[in-house]
């Protein structure tokens with residue numbers, strides 16, 4: 613059976629939980645729409661995260677790769693559209709490194725677009741009643757690094773048919789240190805939303821060409 617690799621991050625920035633790993637591990641081992649979910653945790657460490665992702669891809673040979681991370685200041689599930697070749701860390705990573713103005717990949721292209729049907733996933737989530745949005749920046753921290761590295765690796769394997777991308781999740785209600793929205797999304801709701809996103813991805817849902825751009 614085809615596999616989907618779902619990655620989540622360990623807690624970082626002084627938090628004790630990270631919804632991205634809680635969601636990924638909740639779906640681990642489940643069959644969703646004809647695919648088997650394999651969840652792997654990534655370290656929130658610039659020097660290790662991409663190596664861990666590559667090792668997981670080698671080990672599991674997934675047909676889809678969906679990387680998840682926490683966006684502590686957002687209130688919706690954010691389907692990321694673009695990864696940039698930039699690291700500019702606002703806080704140190706879990707190994708104490710805080711690189712500023714470095715490329716993810718020296719000499720690499722400035723950016724990669726997601727391989728997900730991002731607008732279709734946002735629309736599908738919204739129709740099912742979940743708060744979701746299209747995002748044009750995954751930041752400049754470890755999540756963006758992993759997203760960029762993933763899209764770079766998948767571009768090298770163009771033709772292999774592996775599709776992937778990145779989704780940021782909002783904080784859980786118990787993450788009082790984060791900027792909590794008035795109605796935070798509980799873990800159950802995030803898990804259910806991501807199950808639907810995985811279902812749409814493995815069904816090879818085509819992209820929706822509706823307006824999703826922003827002026828600012």
Ligand code: PCA
Pocket residue numbers: 621624630632656680681682683750751752753754755756
């Ligand atoms: N969020 C951070 C890194 C790990 C995570 O879950 C980010 O958005 O870069």
